[in-house]
Amino acid sequence: MGRSYLTVRVLVLTVSCLVVLEYMSLLQSAENADKIRPSIFCMLDNHGVKQTHFLQSFPRDYYTTELLGADANSSNLFLLPPSPKVAVPTLNVPVNRSTLPECPMIPPNLQGKFNVEIDEVPDFAELETMFPSLEAGGRYSPSDCRARHRVAIIVPYRDREEHLKAFLFNIHRFLQRQQSEYGIFVVEQSGKGPFNRAMLMNVGAAEALNQYTYQCFIFHDVDLMPEDDRNLYTCPIQPRHMSVSIDKFQYRLPYDEIFGGVSAMTVDQFRLVNGFSNLFWGWGGEDDDMANRLRLKKLFISRYPANIARYKMLKHGAEKANPERFKYLYSGAKRISKDGYNSLKYRKISLELKPLYTWILVELPKLKP
Numbered sequence: 113m114g115r116s117y118l119t120v121r122v123l124v125l126t127v128s129c130l131v132v133l134e135y136m137s138l139l140q141s142a143e144n145a146d147k148i149r150p151s152i153f154c155m156l157d158n159h160g161v162k163q164t165h166f167l168q169s170f171p172r173d174y175y176t177t178e179l180l181g182a183d184a185n186s187s188n189l190f191l192l193p194p195s196p197k198v199a200v201p202t203l204n205v206p207v208n209r210s211t212l213p214e215c216p217m218i219p220p221n222l223q224g225k226f227n228v229e230i231d232e233v234p235d236f237a238e239l240e241t242m243f244p245s246l247e248a249g250g251r252y253s254p255s256d257c258r259a260r261h262r263v264a265i266i267v268p269y270r271d272r273e274e275h276l277k278a279f280l281f282n283i284h285r286f287l288q289r290q291q292s293e294y295g296i297f298v299v300e301q302s303g304k305g306p307f308n309r310a311m312l313m314n315v316g317a318a319e320a321l322n323q324y325t326y327q328c329f330i331f332h333d334v335d336l337m338p339e340d341d342r343n344l345y346t347c348p349i350q351p352r353h354m355s356v357s358i359d360k361f362q363y364r365l366p367y368d369e370i371f372g373g374v375s376a377m378t379v380d381q382f383r384l385v386n387g388f389s390n391l392f393w394g395w396g397g398e399d400d401d402m403a404n405r406l407r408l409k410k411l412f413i414s415r416y417p418a419n420i421a422r423y424k425m426l427k428h429g430a431e432k433a434n435p436e437r438f439k440y441l442y443s444g445a446k447r448i449s450k451d452g453y454n455s456l457k458y459r460k461i462s463l464e465l466k467p468l469y470t471w472i473l474v475e476l477p478k479l480k481p
């Protein structure tokens with residue numbers, strides 16, 4: 113009786129010790145995992161399985177820091193002569209922020225979902241007084257910490273002044289809450305011919321890099337207003353499609369490969385796929401061509417969860433669809449190395465550092481396929 117009682121006690125003690133040991137080792141590994149990749153959002157995949165979504169778990173200098181603006185002077189990329197001699201202002205070298213502490217990974221003043229203001233937008237003169245911390249050209253960096261990424265927001269544009277006003281009103285407040293270091297580049301196509309959204313984005317990339325060592329681009333339609341500031345406009349590890357759920361599409365992704373609306377790419381990713389094709393004149397297909405380029409170069413489209421990556425779309429008339437888009441989409445793989453950033457040509461009519469944005473007016477030539 114006495115011996116078996118002792119055996120039971122020894123067994124209980126041993127099991128308790130094992131449980132405590134296991135618990136401690138679990139705690140340890142969880143702590144180490146957090147050190148490697150701090151998690152911010154939790155997502156559910158299609159099967160309802162919980163996945164951790166990692167944002168910016170990489171250092172600030174992860175991206176190429178070489179002066180990519182030099183590209184614009186290389187033989188591959190040039191302005192169509194004769195280009196009128198416009199004084200090209202460049203931005204001042206930013207104040208030395210290296211002594212500031214790095215901004216926190218999760219910006220402390222986020223609001224989450226907020227009401228997008230589209231009905232009562234102040235006029236430009238008033239808007240310009242509302243963002244005193246902006247530098248010329250619509251540049252911003254937080255004053256009390258060093259932003260984690262340098263982001264160029266590229267907005268292809270023509271003849272949508274009301275949209276531009278609403279966009280600027282909403283986006284500056286949004287990005288400043290995110291403690292982002294950014295510049296806004298509005299690239300306007302001159303003339304009345306078919307719009308070439310993709311080529312304007314190539315121009316925006318080249319011109320932004322001429323100004324500053326941006327690490328990534330966010331290509332942004334002017335009529336899309338983000339509705340939740342947890343949708344962080346940071347440099348992505350894989351190209352990120354940002355406008356996942358839009359009110360116009362009942363907040364549903366129209367199809368898996370869509371890369372239009374708002375999308376983010378690092379400078380390196382952009383260069384790897386040779387930017388956008390220059391051949392898509394009129395509505396449609398240029399974003400699908402980019403999705404094909406990403407796949408060809410073994411990059412993946414990443415997305416934030418749909419309840420966060422939400423957008424309101426401003427109303428506008430339908431643009432004329434490009435009847436040639438199917439042809440160019442099918443032949444895209446053959447052209448990736450010669451049609452894109454390395455074959456871009458444009459005539460820069462004007463570049464102005466306006467208070468709220470950098471305005472670049474260009475004439476786009478029809479390039480041979």
Ligand code: BGN
Pocket residue numbers: 366370372373395396397398399400437438
């Ligand atoms: C698709 C367009 C995209 C556009 C989305 C959302 C084409 C190519 C034909 C296969 N693609 O149909 O460019 O972003 O709709 O509007 O038209």
